[in-house]
Amino acid sequence: MLADFTKPLGLTFRLWWRFWPQLVAMVLLGIVGGDLFMQIAARTAFVNHMAGLALLTLVALTQLIVTVAMFQMLLPALPAIRAAQEAARGQTSGETGAETSSGASRLARMVSVALLPFFAYYAAWGFLGDTVRQYSRVTLDMAPFGEGAGNVLDVLDSRWLIFSVVISWLVRRLAQAMQKRGGAKSFWQIVVVICETNWIFVGLYVISRWKDDIVGWIMSRNIFPTLQAAAHGVANPVSTAFADPMVPVEVTSIDTSTKLIALFFFMLLPVIWLVMTALIYGYDVRDDKGLLRVHERVERLGARYRTIPKFMRDFVEHFISGYRSRYLPIANGVRITLSSGVVLMLTLIVGYRLIDWLAAWAWLGMTRIIGPHDLDTWQVLSEGVSLLFGSAFQDSSTGILVEPLRICFLAAILETAFALPKRRAVEIAQPAGPAGAAQDA
Amino acid sequence: MTAQDLAQDNRLGEKKWRRRSLWALLVLIPLTLAVEAYDSVKALLVDNDLFERRVAWGESAHFGGSDWKLTDLRGAFGMKNLPPGTVPVLADFAVTVGNPDLQNLWLGCKVMLIDAEGRRWLPTSAVRLNAPDNVQTCISAIFSGAKTGDVLNLRETFLVPKDVTNTIRPAVGVGSERPYFLLFQMEKD
Amino acid sequence: MLESARSRLKAWAAAGIGTAAAIAVAGVLGAFEARHAQVPVLAPANPIETGQWLLQPVKAYVSSEKYIYGTLRKPGAKALVFELDMTNRTATSTKDYFELLQANQPTIDPATKPYIVLTRDGTLSPELHPGMTERMAYIWDLPDGAAVPASLDLNVMSKIYKQRDNLYGLPGWFNPSAIGTLDVPVGPAPDNAEGQP
């Protein structure tokens, strides 16, 4: 039980020590690339809001490629995850040759296969909001009095956005056709990836906004306030009574249920990141046969599905087929996560949040070490501090001291999770066997 | 055997990449800092008087499109109603206007006194001394509509501690010349 | 081949109809959004809690004085004055009360900004401090020759506290929304014409 706790920590530091130059270099590339694309997107937004938003896709794409690449770098030091990948790939074919193929094509394959499901998941959990936030800040900085640009995000509420999605979808079709015809294959592959990310980015972000509208609309019905008021009274018996030493409304207006929900998501986020890690490493686990067999009912549903007229099936598949294979790894990731034990999960949650917390305090500590300066000087200095510990806005953790550690920690947790069931199986087979200890040699 | 070779290969490849990354960091870290801090450094330079350009006593210097000359720096001793140990100081300049676009070139015009320790005094509003009609301050001169060839008489009034009167030197900074500013030397320097 | 092409055509049609339906639904929801605004009527006699403020309406009247609490009027012009006790419920001094009361009156252009004055000494829109009740006057200039309204119809606005805003992550009060309407009868001007400087 204690091993669940200490093993990932030890592994984190071993991974970090072995790979830190590569990881830091990657983070730096991500910062430079992301900043460059952000500037381009923001400048474009002044000409056309829609085009700016489309270019913003590149920023998100850069961030994700860097994250995925960092995880892939650690792979040689993660035997249990590699074993699982090999097993999923099928020992019969024995295609270890793919591993040694040239770097460029490996990257293209990795990006096209691992990135998109990861991206969809990333977007679905609202992480793209951070990118959009940075974008608004940059454009706001460029036009401090709001002249010209206005609100660059107004396009998000525009129904014309559909056209942007349609265009990128058409370009994607074209690129796919060109790719089939041969020629510059990897170039067209990249075009496909960009178009897909664009429409996922725009589509999912807009859907998430409209979803908020719809939820807001439901919340604004008359039933809801009554329920809310009742819940408020239950959760906050004190704040409704008037207390004499004045308690400011900032304190009382945040009720217990809000706090609990915030805490829940605070603790859920590390788990989501673990699932995303599993997604990145588990991109070969795409076979849904195993999952379909889990429930007979699902199987029967599958049979019934086949009786639906073909055009309807085409329609559904047009929207879903890609995602069925994409979301299956998530299902598998969840399975891994849930089966890896309470101690490991809690180590993940607390450890992940501790890294986060330490980074924030390190930022604050640096300000105290550097001391007060005038604003112009601190603007320059803060760039240096942000390079070390991530942005002060805390919506993108890209500090060179923080991000590699975070990646190593997530990989170490997943590696431990993958190693766990095997170790237990070995333990059952030979009760006194020190096989578990030998594994992490 | 092949698996072992492969592992060895990978290990060597990793070593190579580690070495390459270490070298890359030498380039990437300064590059990233430069890219990220570019705008902030530019703002820092454009907004502040950082580097002095010395002007010898009696000479004039071309600055912000015009020729600046320090004509006088003197203390107004013996004034009443001032805190003890303080003395008003008057700095007079004769500026021959070259480029008459003062509203752009002289934007953020700042006249100051700098002592030996580098402390800076800005003009005061606590002391009002009578001045001839043709004397202006740097800010009022911006809106005077002066033309090329006009000579402007500028005067700024400061309040400084008595003990620094020997070491203070007048200095001028304008928006179009920052981060450079003029530091006028005295006769005795 | 032909079969497949027809099937794909149908799929396209289905996709098109589906998208159109989705947009239509979103549009209808938007329309509902605009229509549903139905807020309660607040009683002028009771204290009103908005996010940052505790309000106690006192009186509303029309005055034709030259100076009302230090604010200057053109000769012959009239002003609608609404006095109320305001208590800052937040932890810091604030003057975030400019959007708090919005006149809903046909005689007042809703775009007209009222003077907001501290009745103690006629300070124009000062910060009010945490937990300290002050009597404030909202003074709307009435257009020349406008009839004296029988009552003052106000929208009372509230904001919600966010520990971190979406853009910078700073704490603050956001998202103003109406919490109710307030109808205050407009009485005669008080005799003691106070507030002259």
Add this chain to the structure above:
Amino acid sequence: MRRLANLVLLLVAVALCYGLQMSKPHYADLIGPIPVRGKVGDVVVGRSFEVRVEKVQFARKLRADRYGETKVLTTGGVWALVTVEFAARDASTVVSTASWRGPTRLTYDHTERLSFINNGFLPVTVDPGLQKKARLVFEVRPEEVGNATVLISSKLLAALDSQAEISIGPVAASSDGMPAGTVDTLDLTQPVDGLPK
């Protein structure tokens, strides 16, 4: 047994996470002012200016000159008057904001009701090597007087600049709830530095 242990672990983790969530500094903290602490009588040396609090007085009313006419200013709480002496450090600067932070962290900004006085009140221009006296005036609730801190900074939202934080220490309360030694009226018509105007 194992289940119980897991449950205990879970609770510990939740508590830990709550602690981390609550104590994590956010953007507002990271770019907030850097405190320089001191007490009454200390010279508190910040980046651009130094300040020494000479004395703290409390009053029910203030008397001040406004455009040649004497005014008496009342308050719903109590007037706190802090006499300070400033000096600039490396360059002439302006000290423009001050606030009074009570023991429960309610923050009372410097009053805006005395903005008609332009000498010896905020904003104060200070020069290197020249001491300058000024009065800081706050309106506070009487129970926020004891163990309060006076915060002084050169400008509002001075990101990562120094902020003088001077603790006032305990103040005894008299029977009516007002701080001990509260005078009825304080006279602000005399200049703070004793020099004629």
